[in-house]
Amino acid sequence: MSLLTNLDGVIGPTAHISVLDRGFLYGDSVYEVVRTFQGRLFGLQEHLDRLRQSADSIYMRVPWSDSQIQAEVERTLQQTHWLESYVRIVVSRGTETKVSLQPSRDLKPSLLIVISEIDPQPQLSQIGIHLQVVNRLRNDHRALSPAAKTGNYLNNILALLEAQQQGADDALLLNGQGQVTEATTSNLWIVRQGSVQTPPPSVGILQGITRHFLVQILQRHQIPYAETLLLPSDLTQAEEAFLSSSVRLLMPINRIDQMPLPHCPGPMTRWLWDELLAEMDRAVTENIPLAQSA
Numbered sequence: 001m002s003l004l005t006n007l008d009g010v011i012g013p014t015a016h017i018s019v020l021d022r023g024f025l026y027g028d029s030v031y032e033v034v035r036t037f038q039g040r041l042f043g044l045q046e047h048l049d050r051l052r053q054s055a056d057s058i059y060m061r062v063p064w065s066d067s068q069i070q071a072e073v074e075r076t077l078q079q080t081h082w083l084e085s086y087v088r089i090v091v092s093r094g095t096e097t098k099v100s101l102q103p104s105r106d107l108k109p110s111l112l113i114v115i116s117e118i119d120p121q122p123q124l125s126q127i128g129i130h131l132q133v134v135n136r137l138r139n140d141h142r143a144l145s146p147a148a149k150t151g152n153y154l155n156n157i158l159a160l161l162e163a164q165q166q167g168a169d170d171a172l173l174l175n176g177q178g179q180v181t182e183a184t185t186s187n188l189w190i191v192r193q194g195s196v197q198t199p200p201p202s203v204g205i206l207q208g209i210t211r212h213f214l215v216q217i218l219q220r221h222q223i224p225y226a227e228t229l230l231l232p233s234d235l236t237q238a239e240e241a242f243l244s245s246s247v248r249l250l251m252p253i254n255r256i257d258q259m260p261l262p263h264c265p266g267p268m269t270r271w272l273w274d275e276l277l278a279e280m281d282r283a284v285t286e287n288i289p290l291a292q293s294a
């Protein structure tokens with residue numbers, strides 16, 4: 001497998017984490033997944049902003065500036081020869097000297113960058129995926145915040161396994177009020193009655209960077225769009241539905257529970273796919289520093 005790592009500045013094909021690393025022991029870490037597009041990092045600033053928000057929400061300090069993290073990511077990327085890359089940026093709270101839930105005072109966070117090769121030609125799936133509404137709930141705001149992207153994804157992993165045990169590809173999680181939130185690693189969108197709708201942050205979601213770019217596209221083109229509280233029964237009115245995330249971009253949904261979607265991929269999904277790729281093209285050409293140009 002094509003993989004390159006950078007652990008605290010040391011670049012190599014793999015890296016070794018201490019058994020006393022808090023990210024390893026407790027998922028006590030935050031992370032981001034960024035992708036390159038045309039060999040350049042897409043949306044890095046937005047991802048670094050969210051990395052800091054995630055760190056704040058778990059009282060973790062990120063001791064490096066954005067430009068220091070960017071420089072490390074670019075230095076690592078320059079040692080790959082892949083056309084397009086998946087870039088995972090992980091900050092662990094640090095390594096303890098003994099097993100202890102209580103974080104030591106003098107912990108030094110570590111920075112891990114993992115890069116792997118991805119498909120150089122992103123293509124909209126023509127098959128789509130089957131989502132299952134699962135019993136497991138999305139984290140409550142008062143527990144580990146769903147808005148924080150931390151190394152503790154066990155709840156989402158369990159939701160995914162539950163969905164797969166029922167023959168689906170991914171899970172759709174509800175919150176404690178029975179409202180639709182998101183899938184295990186992506187935001188949900190539906191199209192109904194000429195309007196593009198996605199659940200609001202208040203229901204408990206990770207506010208996706210792809211979601212943010214899609215909102216900008218919809219607003220720029222004055223397409224009816226709304227953040228809407230959705231119940232599972234509302235999904236039966238969807239003419240099309242899709243997921244969004246940095247790596248998959250848009251993934252059409254072919255079925256939710258036992259209900260097939262009328263269009264997969266639907267016309268809005270196809271249009272947004274083209275617009276998103278055009279937006280990514282513009283963004284990397286205009287203002288994001290080259291990851292692989294040096």
Ligand SMILES: Cc1ncc(COP(=O)(O)O)c(C=O)c1O
Nearest residue numbers: 185186187206208209210245246
């Ligand atoms: C729970 C969850 N929701 C949504 C997303 C989509 O976020 P983004 O578009 O920033 O990749 C992710 C991405 O990993 C996620 O883990």
